[in-house]
Amino acid sequence: MARKKVQEERRLQILRALDTCLQEKSFEKTSIKDIAREAGVNHGVLHYYFSGKEDILLSYIDYVIDDYQAQAREWMGGRDLEHYTKSQFIDEVFAFVNNRITLNKSLSRIFVEIWEIALYNGEVRGKLREAYTRWVEELGAMISRHIEDKTLARNVSIAMVAFWEGMALFSTVFPPGTLAMEEVLKGFQQRIVDIL
Amino acid sequence: MARKKVQEERRLQILRALDTCLQEKSFEKTSIKDIAREAGVNHGVLHYYFSGKEDILLSYIDYVIDDYQAQAREWMGGRDLEHYTKSQFIDEVFAFVNNRITLNKSLSRIFVEIWEIALYNGEVRGKLREAYTRWVEELGAMISRHIEDKTLARNVSIAMVAFWEGMALFSTVFPPGTLAMEEVLKGFQQRIVDIL
Amino acid sequence: MARKKVQEERRLQILRALDTCLQEKSFEKTSIKDIAREAGVNHGVLHYYFSGKEDILLSYIDYVIDDYQAQAREWMGGRDLEHYTKSQFIDEVFAFVNNRITLNKSLSRIFVEIWEIALYNGEVRGKLREAYTRWVEELGAMISRHIEDKTLARNVSIAMVAFWEGMALFSTVFPPGTLAMEEVLKGFQQRIVDIL
Amino acid sequence: MARKKVQEERRLQILRALDTCLQEKSFEKTSIKDIAREAGVNHGVLHYYFSGKEDILLSYIDYVIDDYQAQAREWMGGRDLEHYTKSQFIDEVFAFVNNRITLNKSLSRIFVEIWEIALYNGEVRGKLREAYTRWVEELGAMISRHIEDKTLARNVSIAMVAFWEGMALFSTVFPPGTLAMEEVLKGFQQRIVDIL
DNA sequence: CATGAATGAGTTTTCATTCAT
DNA sequence: GATGAATGAAAACTCATTCAT
Numbered sequence: 049m050a051r052k053k054v055q056e057e058r059r060l061q062i063l064r065a066l067d068t069c070l071q072e073k074s075f076e077k078t079s080i081k082d083i084a085r086e087a088g089v090n091h092g093v094l095h096y097y098f099s100g101k102e103d104i105l106l107s108y109i110d111y112v113i114d115d116y117q118a119q120a121r122e123w124m125g126g127r128d129l130e131h132y133t134k135s136q137f138i139d140e141v142f143a144f145v146n147n148r149i150t151l152n153k154s155l156s157r158i159f160v161e162i163w164e165i166a167l168y169n170g171e172v173r174g175k176l177r178e179a180y181t182r183w184v185e186e187l188g189a190m191i192s193r194h195i196e197d198k199t200l201a202r203n204v205s206i207a208m209v210a211f212w213e214g215m216a217l218f219s220t221v222f223p224p225g226t227l228a229m230e231e232v233l234k235g236f237q238q239r240i241v242d243i244l
Numbered sequence: 245m246a247r248k249k250v251q252e253e254r255r256l257q258i259l260r261a262l263d264t265c266l267q268e269k270s271f272e273k274t275s276i277k278d279i280a281r282e283a284g285v286n287h288g289v290l291h292y293y294f295s296g297k298e299d300i301l302l303s304y305i306d307y308v309i310d311d312y313q314a315q316a317r318e319w320m321g322g323r324d325l326e327h328y329t330k331s332q333f334i335d336e337v338f339a340f341v342n343n344r345i346t347l348n349k350s351l352s353r354i355f356v357e358i359w360e361i362a363l364y365n366g367e368v369r370g371k372l373r374e375a376y377t378r379w380v381e382e383l384g385a386m387i388s389r390h391i392e393d394k395t396l397a398r399n400v401s402i403a404m405v406a407f408w409e410g411m412a413l414f415s416t417v418f419p420p421g422t423l424a425m426e427e428v429l430k431g432f433q434q435r436i437v438d439i440l
Numbered sequence: 441m442a443r444k445k446v447q448e449e450r451r452l453q454i455l456r457a458l459d460t461c462l463q464e465k466s467f468e469k470t471s472i473k474d475i476a477r478e479a480g481v482n483h484g485v486l487h488y489y490f491s492g493k494e495d496i497l498l499s500y501i502d503y504v505i506d507d508y509q510a511q512a513r514e515w516m517g518g519r520d521l522e523h524y525t526k527s528q529f530i531d532e533v534f535a536f537v538n539n540r541i542t543l544n545k546s547l548s549r550i551f552v553e554i555w556e557i558a559l560y561n562g563e564v565r566g567k568l569r570e571a572y573t574r575w576v577e578e579l580g581a582m583i584s585r586h587i588e589d590k591t592l593a594r595n596v597s598i599a600m601v602a603f604w605e606g607m608a609l610f611s612t613v614f615p616p617g618t619l620a621m622e623e624v625l626k627g628f629q630q631r632i633v634d635i636l
Numbered sequence: 637m638a639r640k641k642v643q644e645e646r647r648l649q650i651l652r653a654l655d656t657c658l659q660e661k662s663f664e665k666t667s668i669k670d671i672a673r674e675a676g677v678n679h680g681v682l683h684y685y686f687s688g689k690e691d692i693l694l695s696y697i698d699y700v701i702d703d704y705q706a707q708a709r710e711w712m713g714g715r716d717l718e719h720y721t722k723s724q725f726i727d728e729v730f731a732f733v734n735n736r737i738t739l740n741k742s743l744s745r746i747f748v749e750i751w752e753i754a755l756y757n758g759e760v761r762g763k764l765r766e767a768y769t770r771w772v773e774e775l776g777a778m779i780s781r782h783i784e785d786k787t788l789a790r791n792v793s794i795a796m797v798a799f800w801e802g803m804a805l806f807s808t809v810f811p812p813g814t815l816a817m818e819e820v821l822k823g824f825q826q827r828i829v830d831i832l
Numbered sequence: 833c834a835t836g837a838a839t840g841a842g843t844t845t846t847c848a849t850t851c852a853t
Numbered sequence: 854g855a856t857g858a859a860t861g862a863a864a865a866c867t868c869a870t871t872c873a874t
Binding site for chain 5: 481482483485488
Binding site for chain 3: 661748761787791798799827
């Protein structure tokens with residue numbers, strides 16, 4: 049039991065180290081030794097806990113996706129969505145997404161990195177597809193409470209996620225303040241209110 | 245003069261080869277020899293025409309951006325935007341962007357690759373910033389003809405580009421038909437019509 | 441005493457595991473962990489019972505040689521060689537050697553492996569020299585009972601062992617039935633009868 | 637043309653370097669850098685001329701086998717076997733094999749190494765099988781000129797090769813003079829004369 | 833005694849780059 | 854200008870061995 053914990057902790061330590069490394073180098077350019085150095089462990093242990101660099105990557109992606117899904121669950125659990133009015137609901141959703149995702153620059157960077165890896169790696173692509181599908185579906189389910197047309201609900205949720213991702217993309221390239229990100233997000237939010 | 249032309253042709257040949265290579269491997273994993281093989285030239289010449297791998301990359305990005313700006317100019321030149329009605333204008337813009345950009349999967353892949361490189365490379369980031377800034381501005385200028393509020397025009401154009409980019413991102417991960425891309429694009433287009 | 445037995449049993453368990461491993465990988469490519477896995481023990485204990493990988497090897501070679509000498513002794517002990525006729529004797533010797541050694545493919549493989557190690561390892565070479573010397577001498581002694589010329593007896597026994605080893609070598613490379621091994625062995629046996 | 641020559645020369649240089657290395661270390665323990673050092677070239681070139689360590693090995697084995705088949709051809713070409721008497725023929729064959737093969741200690745070492753590799757490597761095993769098959773067949777064809785029974789001819793040639801190989805094996809382990817190698821070989825030769 | 837986490841030397845391989853021809 | 858041979862740095866990975874628990 050204690051053993052398992054130690055193992056899991058070590059793995060997390062390594063994944064967190066990779067997370068840090070990715071803020072300054074691409075995964076491709078990040079060497080096993082870089083990660084080890086950042087984690088403060090011998091590079092050999094990375095091969096002890098993971099079967100190779102690809103395994104680290106895949107585990108890392110799971111870790112990132114799990115983490116942000118946990119955040120989403122936590123957010124949902126913390127409020128009584130059932131009794132929200134339409135605009136209260138939208139306010140809350142945007143507040144959450146804007147602050148935790150779209151305007152979270154370091155998360156956005158990580159995701160751009162993952163999108164790129166997905167371009168050439170089917171397994172990563174699968175993970176991404178699954179994560180976004182779930183996101184769209186859960187958002188769609190929430191929207192459905194405020195709208196009749198289910199197809200519209202789904203399409204709106206796809207559009208919302210696409211828009212958020214596009215904005216996140218911009219946040220990695222434009223220095224804060226350059227693009228009127230907040231304003232644009234607010235404008236978009238207003239349109240969504242109008243639609244629902 | 246002729247000399248210059250030959251040189252320029254050789255460079256283009258190499259950049260086109262890289263373009264092909266990027267459809268199956270990341271830039272990082274694409275070797276100079278891969279590009280040379282694809283271009284049908286000896287790998288040594290790549291160092292004659294370019295100062296190194298990074299130089300090829302930078303030139304390639306210019307080439308890609310120039311190419312798509314040329315397409316945009318050609319499109320704009322080919323029609324009399326001045327006399328378009330609002331909805332005609334929007335129809336045309338979406339038709340162009342959807343077909344040539346958002347749903348152009350191989351272009352989207354290239355751009356995801358470039359976005360990722362920009363994450364860690366200031367020069368590339370600059371090129372991207374400039375390209376998107378220009379895009380937003382030109383779109384904003386066009387929109388301005390149909391709307392009073394100039395700030396709104398700009399914000400709408402930012403939102404449009406962000407949305408298109410998000411959809412392009414999705415197109416690289418979701419098999420065609422999985423997400424109701426066309427429908428979502430059409431729905432979004434309708435909202436833009438409503439706004440203007 | 442009991443302690444010693446347990447220890448000895450553990451060592452044997454490990455050596456038998458190595459024996460199994462060598463059927464599919466060279467000693468060089470067989471890792472300590474491979475052996476441990478095969479033996480069903482933790483790899484750490486291999487360093488407890490043996491001083492290192494080389495020590496395992498040396499012990500293993502002793503084990504193999506001891507084992508096959510034990511077989512020989514058992515064979516000799518089981519029959520009254522004193523009263524055999526010349527051809528009875530030859531029949532018996534060949535029957536034993538052919539079945540237990542020359543045509544024992546997995547033993548032959550092990551020996552090829554050991555011969556190769558002996559090429560570069562003086563200690564192993566010594567063990568091999570000693571084992572073959574003893575074999576030649578014991579065979580020579582048996583032959584001497586049926587022949588006057590002692591030098592001839594020795595030379596014949598050397599030739600016999602060489603021939604058997606050569607045939608064993610072939611058995612590791614030629615699929616059974618490819619070379620007419622049995623027939624050749626029988627023909628050779630006949631010549632030996634003729635000589636004695 | 638000249639290019640090809642240079643390439644072939646370089647490859648040979650590397651294979652000869654491996655040959656030298658194998659006199660003191662097994663192939664497994666010989667590193668690419670060892671071979672490069674021995675050949676007096678940068679280790680990178682080994683990957684330029686060969687696709688990897690296995691390719692070097694395979695090429696080397698071809699080189700060794702070709703070399704010794706060339707020796708055999710040269711030997712055969714140099715004498716008028718048609719007009720030899722039986723015992724002249726046997727004399728010559730043994731003289732050649734004894735000196736060039738069986739008692740050529742460094743060649744024997746190489747072959748023991750190759751036999752061992754063949755144990756675990758199907759491609760090498762195939763090469764060995766082919767080489768020995770050819771050897772047995774050519775020897776059998778020569779013997780057939782002096783004997784009626786074709787099956788016997790073949791079996792005798794198998795036995796001869798097996799015996800020679802066994803003796804070669806001994807030569808790698810017993811210091812010269814320890815075993816009465818020459819005498820044994822002479823005795824064996826006499827038996828062959830008797831048979832034919 | 834047993835375990836398994838940790839170490840670090842060593843191996844093969846890749847590749848941008850240089851340079852003589 | 855083109856060619857391809859050569860260089861050397863750096864990467865991922867393996868593994869015997871050590872050692873604290």
